[in-house]
Amino acid sequence: MLSSRRTALRLCVALAASTAISAFAQSAPYFPPAGTWAKKSAAELGMDPAKLAEAVSYAQQHETERPLDLSDQEVIFGSLLGSMPTRRAKTNGVVIYKGYVVAEFGDTGAVDPTYSVAKSMLATVAGVALRDGRIASLDQPVAASVKDGGYASPHNAAVTWKMHLQQASEWQGEMFGKKDDFIGAAQFGKGERKPRELKQPGGFYEYNDVRINRFALSLLRVMDKSVPDVFQQEVMDPIGASSSWKWVPYANSYVQHEGKRMPTVSGGTRWGGGMWINSWDMARFGYLWLRGGQWGGKQLLQPSYVKEALTPSEHGPDLGYLWWLNTKGKTLPGLPSNAFAALGAGSNTITVSPNHDLVVVWRWHSGNSAEFAKRVIAAIK
Numbered sequence: 001m002l003s004s005r006r007t008a009l010r011l012c013v014a015l016a017a018s019t020a021i022s023a024f025a026q027s028a029p030y031f032p033p034a035g036t037w038a039k040k041s042a043a044e045l046g047m048d049p050a051k052l053a054e055a056v057s058y059a060q061q062h063e064t065e066r067p068l069d070l071s072d073q074e075v076i077f078g079s080l081l082g083s084m085p086t087r088r089a090k091t092n093g094v095v096i097y098k099g100y101v102v103a104e105f106g107d108t109g110a111v112d113p114t115y116s117v118a119k120s121m122l123a124t125v126a127g128v129a130l131r132d133g134r135i136a137s138l139d140q141p142v143a144a145s146v147k148d149g150g151y152a153s154p155h156n157a158a159v160t161w162k163m164h165l166q167q168a169s170e171w172q173g174e175m176f177g178k179k180d181d182f183i184g185a186a187q188f189g190k191g192e193r194k195p196r197e198l199k200q201p202g203g204f205y206e207y208n209d210v211r212i213n214r215f216a217l218s219l220l221r222v223m224d225k226s227v228p229d230v231f232q233q234e235v236m237d238p239i240g241a242s243s244s245w246k247w248v249p250y251a252n253s254y255v256q257h258e259g260k261r262m263p264t265v266s267g268g269t270r271w272g273g274g275m276w277i278n279s280w281d282m283a284r285f286g287y288l289w290l291r292g293g294q295w296g297g298k299q300l301l302q303p304s305y306v307k308e309a310l311t312p313s314e315h316g317p318d319l320g321y322l323w324w325l326n327t328k329g330k331t332l333p334g335l336p337s338n339a340f341a342a343l344g345a346g347s348n349t350i351t352v353s354p355n356h357d358l359v360v361v362w363r364w365h366s367g368n369s370a371e372f373a374k375r376v377i378a379a380i381k
Helices: 002-027 049-060 073-077 117-131 161-165 185-191 209-223 227-236 279-290 303-309 369-378
Strands: 092-097 100-105 246-248 254-257 260-263 274-277 340-344 348-353 358-363
Touching: 049 092, 049 100, 049 369, 073 185, 092 279, 092 369, 117 161, 117 209, 117 227, 117 274, 117 279, 117 303, 117 340, 117 348, 161 209, 209 227, 209 254, 227 246, 227 279, 279 340, 279 348, 279 358, 348 369, 358 369
Parallel strands: none
Antiparallel strands: 092 100, 092 358, 246 274, 254 260, 340 348, 348 358
């Protein structure tokens, strides 16, 4: 009798443990291993298959008007400093819901420039620098740790890391032949600007790739290695990204650091170069941020940094640390206020909705990225 009771007790304990493990497996988020990403049908995840198909059809029908050979590049942005592809992919995308692939369309493996999505990637490298103590504080002037002359003037000496991240630095100078003032059609194309009075650092927002390129160089200085190397070793390899992406420097953006010649990269493809990547790797990057900077149990970014990065800055539009936010409901109309996005010309976009456990990559499209995401969300029952 005693033996049978012990056997029954062991069976009860085993059953309870099995139930607990099963419950944990269901609640723990899925992280795709390198080289693959598990797929589930819409029905398996409680979505309406017909509405999801309608959303994908909408995305497929809204191709960008930019030419396939990107021959309009210099007219739009000005004279090139780096290389450009001779042909881009057509519109394509990936939908990740509850961690699983529920939809994909187009040439998602095409390695194309993703333009200013690279700015959100620079913000991620800054998060790594902060995590590792390479940046003591985001409120510290960059001049405290970067001594290459770029912050030697009294005006630039006041620029902090946070000002760069919020595009409110008002850094003054020239980077690789492009001046911060954006004056001149030959240099800046349709993006040229009229002269204006320079403001004090920290009090005025301006979307400015020259200043972003200065920020990228400053990250190289404090990390003692190139930004692409940091991004690969500390972000892309841990999240299982492919080896096909490349962060392409300008022809003239090589610098000397600690006796080594290193490439410094841009925060976009305005003047060529920039981040060239496929949709799957973009989805992994977006998924990292959806999961609060954590991947498979490893915290790649400090939770406090992720929270700050997704908090709107005091000046300018609804922008965090080089991530576009939706706290005012204007950036991503129709999406929750805590939705956020990495936005690049083209359009190339990563849209994240934490409320829906959703990441949507949509490339080479016309219109606001929220239009596709809204239709995907409508399929969630």
